[in-house]
Amino acid sequence: MYGTPRSETAWKVPSCIFEPSDSTALADAVKIISSNNITFAVRSGGHSPFSNWANVDGGVLISLSAINAISYNPTDETVRVGTGNQWGQVYGKLAEYDRVVVGGRVPDVGFGLLTGGGLSHHSSLYGFAADNVIIYEVVLSNGTEKTVSRASDPEHFWALKAGGTNFGIISYVTLKAFPQGKVWGGVIFYSIEYLDQIMAAIAEYQAVGQLDPRSAILPYVAFNNFNSIFISFSYLDAVERPEVFNNFYRIPSLLDDTKIHNNFSASISEVVDKVYPRWTWGSTTFYLDNSTYVQVARLCQNISRTDEFQAIQGATLVLVPQPVSRAMVQRSVASGEHPMNLRDREQIWFSINLGWQYASDDARMEQFVVDTLSSIEKLTKSKGLFDEYVFFNNAHTTQDPLRRYGQNAFRKMKRISRTVDPAQIYQSRLAGGFKLGGS
Ligand SMILES: Cc1cc2nc3c(=O)[nH]c(=O)nc-3n(C[C@H](O)[C@H](O)[C@H](O)COP(=O)(O)OP(=O)(O)OC[C@H]3O[C@@H](n4cnc5c(N)ncnc54)[C@H](O)[C@@H]3O)c2cc1C
Numbered sequence: 001m002y003g004t005p006r007s008e009t010a011w012k013v014p015s016c017i018f019e020p021s022d023s024t025a026l027a028d029a030v031k032i033i034s035s036n037n038i039t040f041a042v043r044s045g046g047h048s049p050f051s052n053w054a055n056v057d058g059g060v061l062i063s064l065s066a067i068n069a070i071s072y073n074p075t076d077e078t079v080r081v082g083t084g085n086q087w088g089q090v091y092g093k094l095a096e097y098d099r100v101v102v103g104g105r106v107p108d109v110g111f112g113l114l115t116g117g118g119l120s121h122h123s124s125l126y127g128f129a130a131d132n133v134i135i136y137e138v139v140l141s142n143g144t145e146k147t148v149s150r151a152s153d154p155e156h157f158w159a160l161k162a163g164g165t166n167f168g169i170i171s172y173v174t175l176k177a178f179p180q181g182k183v184w185g186g187v188i189f190y191s192i193e194y195l196d197q198i199m200a201a202i203a204e205y206q207a208v209g210q211l212d213p214r215s216a217i218l219p220y221v222a223f224n225n226f227n228s229i230f231i232s233f234s235y236l237d238a239v240e241r242p243e244v245f246n247n248f249y250r251i252p253s254l255l256d257d258t259k260i261h262n263n264f265s266a267s268i269s270e271v272v273d274k275v276y277p278r279w280t281w282g283s284t285t286f287y288l289d290n291s292t293y294v295q296v297a298r299l300c301q302n303i304s305r306t307d308e309f310q311a312i313q314g315a316t317l318v319l320v321p322q323p324v325s326r327a328m329v330q331r332s333v334a335s336g337e338h339p340m341n342l343r344d345r346e347q348i349w350f351s352i353n354l355g356w357q358y359a360s361d362d363a364r365m366e367q368f369v370v371d372t373l374s375s376i377e378k379l380t381k382s383k384g385l386f387d388e389y390v391f392f393n394n395a396h397t398t399q400d401p402l403r404r405y406g407q408n409a410f411r412k413m414k415r416i417s418r419t420v421d422p423a424q425i426y427q428s429r430l431a432g433g434f435k436l437g438g439s
Contacts, residue, residue, distance in 0.1 A: 003065065007049035008277045009362060014041070014061035021066045023137055023145050023171040030169065031143025033060055034425050041431040042169050044083050045110015049279050050397055053432030054112065064111070067171050072097055078134060080174045083111035091265035100180035100264045102132045105218050105232065107268055114173065115433075116392030116401075117162040117340055119349065121234040121268070122178070124213035124325050127332035128340075130161040132176040138168030141425035145171075150336060159416045161338035162392055164402065165433035166417050166426055182238035185267035186258035190229040194251050195221065198229050199297045199321070201247035203290040206323040206346055209244035213327050217245075221297060221319040223304035225276070225355075233258055234267060276314050276355030278362065282369040282396030285387040286380040288346035293321065296350065296376050303372055312364060314357030317372075320394070322349040339402075339409040340389065347387055350376065351394035369396050395434070402434050410436070 005011060020026040033040050039059035041052065048054050055061060067082035070093045079101060081090055088107025094100055102122040104113050118129025126132055136148045136157070146168065148156045159167045190198060202219060209215055218232040235242040238260050241249065261267040286292065297319060303309060304317040329342045352372055354365050373396065380386040388404050395401040403410050414436045417427065427435050 003046055005046040005055055007279045009049050009051055010055050012055035012057045014056050015058050017061045017063055019063045019066045023139060026171050027139045027143045027145045029062060030139050034141055034143060039429050039431055044112045045086050047109050050432060056431045077177045078174050079177045080172055082172055083170050086110055094177060095263035095265045098179060098181060099177040101175045101177055102126045102129045105268060106270060108270060113393060115164050119322060121216040123328040126178060127335045130338060131332050131335040133173050134176060135174035136160050136170055137172040138170050140168055141421045141423060155416050156420055158337045159413050162340050163413050165430055166436055167420055180264050182260050182262055183264050183267040184235040184239055184242060184260050185233050187230050187232050188253045188258060189255040190251055190253055192227045192229060195297055196294050197251050199293040200290055202321055202323060203288060203293045204247045206288050210323060210325045212244045215244045219321055223301050223317045225316040276316050279353055279355040280366055280369055281351055281353045281394050282373050282399060283349055283351040283391040283394035284373050284376050285347055285349055285389045286385040289385055292383055292385055299375055300372060312356050312361045316355040318353040320351040320353060324349055339405045339413060341406045341409050342389060343387055349391040370398055402436060
């Protein structure tokens, strides 16, 4: 059933909402839209906070929520999934077979995640989510249905792995499934007074603990309104308090709900609080360095303490420092090509989420993202730790993640886009998403 976008910044009033129940109905809709000069948007899980990305004023909104089949094939260990599902629904279904797929770390995220690569708790074991797509079923802008695999069209397959909405609307994907038994995990809460220790622990974990590919963390450091730190831990085996996280256990905690769960599905939860109705985000990448992790967090805390920030009703700055291991990069490269062009080095995809109350503050908060990222990048560049790559799934609208994959990848994507979308309808009339631009 069609739902509301998670952030009020993405609320719009479409003229028409269409919910296709399969690829053919989706293709029919795209054919009509394409030949009638209509602006449209596509929504899966509705997690993008950006205006016009998965919503549109006065145009057609295609909600994929009714394309929600999940069929597991035990013979070849694959699962065909409709992109109207949320990842939690897929994990829940696969738990019946003691299997898992590589996908979102929060249950209610949708399949837009795949269009930006997709960072998962299983990435150190199996690469990014998109690395584990075997078949894409897409609808092209002329309303044609196309099945894309590495064998059938290697270039289109490559571009779909992290090229956003530029290469087709994905109706179904066939994903590799992996055995998954019991999992240790949950959330530990800390006081913000341990900020330095937590940032150092993240760096130490990344240098040592993360070498165990069964381990993963998703930290949130919230300034201003929540003033607390909460870390979602995951260990993909039935091991109580795995030693890879020892640096974190040494820091006094406020609350700890970690335990062994029967399956992965039960181990992940909605850890981002929804108390602020509007939010935005942006991201930057830099290399592993203990003191820089601490410094960047301090820099952000200082921004959250400025009068300008404090003056905004509900203003909250949440850091999401996502440690990316070399194993993730190497497994990703080994499992097939994609345009992301990642450096074979421990790095952090350092995202900042900003929440607030009123629409009248939208422009100011978007500017805070730009200014905060610029301050962080000034620091990381001065230390020689900056990396050009920006995590597509947390990139701000002013960033250009596709161009930041590198010139060769960008040019190749543009060429493929002209082949699969000769009229460039997904560039001009599909609302939102990072585009490839003109000539
Ligand atoms: C709470 C939370 C947790 C998150 N966790 C993770 C995580 O663990 N890993 C990670 O990598 N990212 C994560 N993200 C980021 C998330 O992957 C992106 O925001 C993603 O775009 C959300 O997809 P969606 O389907 O929910 O969103 P939507 O808002 O529905 O879509 C986002 C964009 O993708 C396009 N799109 C959606 N479905 C399709 C499709 N089938 N075909 C073509 N285009 C499509 C839409 O048109 C839109 O431009 C998280 C975000 C939030 C808010």
